[in-house]
Amino acid sequence: MKRGILEIHDLRKHYRLRRTRLLKKPGSIKALNGVSLSISKGESFGLVGESGCGKSTTAYTIVGLLKPTEGRILFKGDDVTSLKRNQKREFRKKVQLIFQDTSGSLNPRGTVEWILREPLRAMGMQKREIKELILESMNLVGLDKDLLGRFPHELSGGQKQRVGIMNALILNPEVVIADEPISSLDVSIQAQILNLMNDLQERLSLTYLFISHDLNVVHYFCDRIAVMYLGEIVELSESEELYRSPLHPYTQSLLSAIPGETGHKLERIILEGDAPSPLNPPTGCFFHPRCFRRMAICSSVKPQMTEVTKDHFVSCHLY
């Protein structure tokens, strides 16, 4: 793999559960089980998976909200898990997060201006500079400066997400992690936000890590896509390639389950049951209990990530 601006090596996050019985060893939730990926500068990298697959945990771990149990996170080659205080501040400026739930991520008792000022204050910027920068960025995301005095609950969904985006971009980051940035918005507003994010990427030469459960949106927005299942990446490929010829049975079923998509040639695959609990993952390949192409080997041996065609990786015994 070539050097990326953001690299993750074998990231693991396990949550220890409380001891419920005195003599029983407490269990642990394995949210991430060795996730590795490398994002190159300027690209949009998509992370797709269903709820509980660990995509948000990945995001939170990268920005430092969670401590990884194991693994390394490299930003431009430097391990960020072992940064010192003042270096951490620099890193924070460079890697930012856009939240899914905009009404939750903006302080309900702060005006738009106050919300935008906080990160700049924390970085020790002067008052006059701050004001200028805020006005400039309001312009950038297409918001009227009259909105500065409003509280979040006085904004529409689209306006709130624009403020959310601005809030992430105001520190001038290089990498922006977007955690389901459009899934809480109305359909007619989603396209506005996607277009805005595309536009900003071009203007500010941003690198995106785009997290979503919607393969259609990720395919549209991203250059490369990684599919996650139960805390692992099961398939990683260039986005058009993944869409055209998905290899992993899980990816195939995800693609076939997109409702109303007529252009897709895949036969509808209906999986059995739900994703298993990360508290007690299956043996062998995590997907085998639901897989429609499982073989004898799948329940005992864990498949390794292999490069099937150029830049198309999959972890499945079929290949």
Place this chain on the structure above:
Amino acid sequence: MNKRRINLWIGIVLISILLLMMIVSLFYTPFPVTEINRLERFEPPSMRHLLGTDNFGRDVLSRIMKGSQTAFFVGLVAVSIGSVFGVLIGAISGYFGGIVDEIIMRIVDAMMAFPSILLALMFVSVFGVGLRNTIIAIGIMSIPSFARITRSGFVQHKELDYVKNAKIKGVSNLRIMFRHILPNVLSPIVVAASMGFANAVLAEAALSYLGLGIQPPNPSWGRMLSESQVFITVSPWYAIAPGVLITLLVLGFNFLGDGIRDIRENR
């Protein structure tokens, strides 16, 4: 007027009247509060003494007015002590959690398990009677409830996205606690402060009634109540006046607290 605001308005009106009385008493009382007049003992209410006189012939109205100063002063200072320390302790405990939280909350539990009036009695008997110690005792008594309320707000809010957002922007913990979270969890604290004010007035009355609070000749409603008790058959009005006033003030703050809560919750 909105139906659900009625509590708030009753509270505001009651407290305003009493507050006005307190302010007036700073400049004017019908008679000097400590003036003893042996010829006018136990007079019933009349045009000259609107609420009658006490066993020393002092004007009850004047003493009630002066007593309101004590009530407000004790309430205000005690609630300030209780809320400042309570919020501080609760915020630290709720925000950081873990072992710090465990230790603080067990201490708070222990304090709450103790009857608060007993705690105050102990404090006053160790450190001596008098206004200052009464206030401190009442203030300390109210710390646990403020700490608990603040903690529960912090525990709930620290998991919310806006706090995560502030963290990844590099905002300091202290600032997140007091500028980001506190304004969002303030309303139950304000309600508690209002109720706490009422409790402080009651506690002061109780301590003074037992003779451990405000010392004579300074007037306090609780003290007046206790002094009048002996003469209740001779002059019942003397006992009624401070009793009614204590009730009105406590009611006023309770209504105010309920009113604030109603408005906050219905937003």
Place this chain on the structure above:
Amino acid sequence: MNCESESLLEIKDLKIAFKTPEGIFHAVKGISLEVGKREIVGIVGESGCGKTVTALSIMHILPDNSVATGSIDFSGIDLLSLKENETRETRGRDISMIFQDSLSSLNPLMKVGRQIEENLMMHTSLDSRNRFLEVLDIMHKVGLPDPEQTYKKYPHELSGGMRQRIAIAIAIVCNPDLIIADEPTTALDVTVQAQILELLRKINRESNSSIIFISHNLGVVREICSIVYVMYAGHIVEKGPVNKLFTDPAHPYTMGLIKAIPKRDSKGKELFDIRGRVPSIADSIPGCPFEPRCDYAVERCKKEFPGFKKIANDHEARCFLAGDI
């Protein structure tokens, strides 16, 4: 509208208003729709367009501060004129509802099997042995593994997909004529969503229930419905058979919605977006509610809101330009 099939539910000029301390808000502003027997009818719209309130009014479970006028005719009975106690019989037996959030629509302290059984208890005269068998049967039918074990579980012990299956079991256990499904798959993962849609289709096929399917997701609606109504700001702006509506939409709003979804071939191109924002319930608009966001609006649209214009026999839209764009 649909001449071949018999009509089961007919809503005429339904208006729903809410009284609040801030004034009176009109959530639904005079809509008419029809559901035929064995049909799956879709209502599509964004948040605040009035689709959920419409469903609640059919179920007679609107909040107390609301007023509904017009008529809702359900096999000959006007549901709106019924008294509270009279509707209880219809509710759950003839009409039932599935909600978006199965966790909060199920009783957290009652075994899920009991919750299904309760519905049978209210509306049938089966004895407890037969009820139990009936519950196991219905649980099997909605695809719950190991019904006897699942019967004893509490809602929080089940996954989102399983809970939604329970909610569906409750809804269909009395064999209703009409099922109202309000965003039943929105909270679910895509793969589970596909399972639930399949299940609803099977129910419609096998038990002859009509379904009103409410959703904001056009893809899902396209998948399952035969007739679709598009709602915007309390009005129905377009209605038609699902395929016509998607291949040849007549109202600019419907067009915009369809164009705004990323599709297989939209990669690399800018997405079409509907400018502006969804109007809030407090906005009062004299003309066409979509006019401020519409690319085709003319002067006339500001003052007048047109009635339905027929594009085809079964396809109508409330736009002056319908059929001409």
